Amino acid sequence: MSTVRLTINGQPCEAEAGMTILDAARSIGIKIPTLCYLREINEIGACRVCVVEVKGARTLVASCVYPVSEGMEVFTNTERVLKSRKMTVELLLSNHDKKCLSCVRSGNCELQELSRQLGCDDQKYKGKVQRFALDASTPYLIRDNNKCILCRRCVAACEKVQGIGVIGANGRGFDTEIGSYFLKNLSEVNCVGCGQCIAVCPTGALREKSEGDEVLRALQNPQKYVVFGTAPSVRVGLGEEFGFADGTDVEGKMVASIRRLGADAVFDVDFAADLTVMEEGYEFLNRLQNEGVLPMMTSCSPAWIKFVEHNYPALIPNLSTCKSPQQMFGATVKTYYAEKTGRKPEDVVVVSVMPCTAKKFEKERKNQAAAGVPDVDYVLTTRELAALLRKQGILFASLPDESFDAPLGISTGAGVLFGVSGGVMEAALRTVSEVIEGKPTPIVFSEVRGTEGIREADFAFAGKKVKVAVASSLSKAKILCEEIKNGNSRYAFIEIMSCPGGCVNGGGQPIKTADERNFGSFVVDRTESVLKNDERSTLRKSHENPVVQELYASYFGSPNSEKAHEVLHTTYEQRPKY
Amino acid sequence: MGKINCTTVAFRGTPEQEKELREKLQETKKMQGGLMPSLQAAQEIYGYLPVEVQKIVAEELHLSLEEVFGVSTFYAQFSLNPKGETAISVCLGTACYVKGSGDIMARIERELGLTEGTTSADGKYSLSATRCIGCCGLAPVLTVNGEVYGRLVPDDVPKILAKYKNEGGSL
Numbered sequence: 060m061s062t063v064r065l066t067i068n069g070q071p072c073e074a075e076a077g078m079t080i081l082d083a084a085r086s087i088g089i090k091i092p093t094l095c096y097l098r099e100i101n102e103i104g105a106c107r108v109c110v111v112e113v114k115g116a117r118t119l120v121a122s123c124v125y126p127v128s129e130g131m132e133v134f135t136n137t138e139r140v141l142k143s144r145k146m147t148v149e150l151l152l153s154n155h156d157k158k159c160l161s162c163v164r165s166g167n168c169e170l171q172e173l174s175r176q177l178g179c180d181d182q183k184y185k186g187k188v189q190r191f192a193l194d195a196s197t198p199y200l201i202r203d204n205n206k207c208i209l210c211r212r213c214v215a216a217c218e219k220v221q222g223i224g225v226i227g228a229n230g231r232g233f234d235t236e237i238g239s240y241f242l243k244n245l246s247e248v249n250c251v252g253c254g255q256c257i258a259v260c261p262t263g264a265l266r267e268k269s270e271g272d273e274v275l276r277a278l279q280n281p282q283k284y285v286v287f288g289t290a291p292s293v294r295v296g297l298g299e300e301f302g303f304a305d306g307t308d309v310e311g312k313m314v315a316s317i318r319r320l321g322a323d324a325v326f327d328v329d330f331a332a333d334l335t336v337m338e339e340g341y342e343f344l345n346r347l348q349n350e351g352v353l354p355m356m357t358s359c360s361p362a363w364i365k366f367v368e369h370n371y372p373a374l375i376p377n378l379s380t381c382k383s384p385q386q387m388f389g390a391t392v393k394t395y396y397a398e399k400t401g402r403k404p405e406d407v408v409v410v411s412v413m414p415c416t417a418k419k420f421e422k423e424r425k426n427q428a429a430a431g432v433p434d435v436d437y438v439l440t441t442r443e444l445a446a447l448l449r450k451q452g453i454l455f456a457s458l459p460d461e462s463f464d465a466p467l468g469i470s471t472g473a474g475v476l477f478g479v480s481g482g483v484m485e486a487a488l489r490t491v492s493e494v495i496e497g498k499p500t501p502i503v504f505s506e507v508r509g510t511e512g513i514r515e516a517d518f519a520f521a522g523k524k525v526k527v528a529v530a531s532s533l534s535k536a537k538i539l540c541e542e543i544k545n546g547n548s549r550y551a552f553i554e555i556m557s558c559p560g561g562c563v564n565g566g567g568q569p570i571k572t573a574d575e576r577n578f579g580s581f582v583v584d585r586t587e588s589v590l591k592n593d594e595r596s597t598l599r600k601s602h603e604n605p606v607v608q609e610l611y612a613s614y615f616g617s618p619n620s621e622k623a624h625e626v627l628h629t630t631y632e633q634r635p636k637y
Numbered sequence: 638m639g640k641i642n643c644t645t646v647a648f649r650g651t652p653e654q655e656k657e658l659r660e661k662l663q664e665t666k667k668m669q670g671g672l673m674p675s676l677q678a679a680q681e682i683y684g685y686l687p688v689e690v691q692k693i694v695a696e697e698l699h700l701s702l703e704e705v706f707g708v709s710t711f712y713a714q715f716s717l718n719p720k721g722e723t724a725i726s727v728c729l730g731t732a733c734y735v736k737g738s739g740d741i742m743a744r745i746e747r748e749l750g751l752t753e754g755t756t757s758a759d760g761k762y763s764l765s766a767t768r769c770i771g772c773c774g775l776a777p778v779l780t781v782n783g784e785v786y787g788r789l790v791p792d793d794v795p796k797i798l799a800k801y802k803n804e805g806g807s808l
Binding site for chain 1: 640641643688691692700701702703704705706707710711712
């Protein structure tokens, strides 16, 4: 790589040839605002917010895509530049539904922030304003195109990160609208509900369908016994909503805050993750030893399940029949726990807090009602929980650290690993290897850790050589599915997480700005926090969880028993490709 | 242009048409930016681009259906609706427009219960807007199956439609 020398705002700068002006400026401490730009997935230079002046150039250039060159003189903050940015944003505002006071994204809206920074007048241009109907057809998402600025970040997340491409720009010019083919609602197309589109949306055009009010109603109903369960990665994301550094583990405050909301019991879905390891581990052993369908693929990530049902129905037998930890949690609460505490399942309300929007879809799937009532009643995303806590006046940062309630709040380090890509595999390996070999085996399986690409590892179980693979994001999952479809998969066990990096980067986690996505490290920070949580756990193998042991001893009998199948396993269905 | 109008006309594609399309796509899919020529070939064969046809294009080119649909709705040359047996085009070019072709369009929409850019579900009538057809002296003009009618007022519309109604024997 050759180096070029240029100046930015008069400051000398050395940059690699081919680097963009945006990155070169950043390397010497100059931030250029962006709006449509997302590194690697949406480098389209469309919004013109990042324009800068280059000496000798005829027009202002989009710094997010314009490469540096030798001797270039760049100015990022001239009057001409600022005027142009301001006009660009004012034009966007002229066709924007400016209901900022009641917008879910008020306070963390990138358009609002730019408008404020640039000193925009939101009434500067008055012209035709588009009116679009809301798409609230799915249980997980609301699209409000009246707030859409056509940056196409959601389109890029769907197409490039997930390889699905269920949304795009339809029509042209002023009439352009982001939507699906033949103007279908999201519930009528092969959307998987991962929520990555929400996570990258700069405005309030995309948001989850909130269940917060329903949860408050249940909490205030004296007839209802309300049980909360929190997913592994919520504890490393929630703090960001309350000013903590990215990835701070706020488990204790999270438990305390939910208790102050009025929950009757605060349990941990990590416990159900331990249960999943037992069921899925034994299912895998059974498939391995009895020539069952291989590779077996994990079933924790509901967007992934829906992806297989739409796009690879022939691979449904490869999916583990295990319910996800969320559903195992709800099922266990409404069967075992309700029986044990003498409550009717219909009087127990299960609220799960998830980093995920697809979980809202999952809870409504068929065969997710072990006690005859839905296993899970309400799903709150991490963001919704934060909103609820603020609404109820709970001062999160000042709360003491508290512990989960017994018995379903007891979990191992293996359970918390479910929050990161590779975690389910590692948790399963810890248990499977030990159960087969009958002697203590290593705790850390670093081969499957990480967020990049497709990772694989070789293991020997009971004399059999086994190759496993781990991938996150559905575009990566697609590669593994194609291999199986074409009969050249070399794996016996595959872990898939729909979101890149796993649940820590789920579609229900706190919103990060494009700037944090392009230049920050929040996924790594959250991941490391999960790994540390595992490291400091006393118990790090799921089969050592005393509550799991007691559950099998007194209720399920053994993993994969008839009773376990009835409560903890489910079925899948083919769904149309389009 | 404006609103996107998905068709309500039942698909009547034949196996021969599909065979022809798939053959054409074997060539166009190899081209860089092959989606445009693919859609042009498809429209050549079917006359329009309904979902059934776009699915074939998406499948052969390994693209998402939405990407195909997005392109088909971006370019004015592509139509989501088939031409009706009676194809009506109203000129909305400058000269015709200032002479009141907007009112002509509105009247036809009302008479036929159709909106601009759509085709009646039975495939009998289609209504589209066109730009200047080169006879501004006759403004405002419309064409029906290529036949030009000029110097119109809205009350002329029922008479013209009646002519085709009798010919077509329906509506």
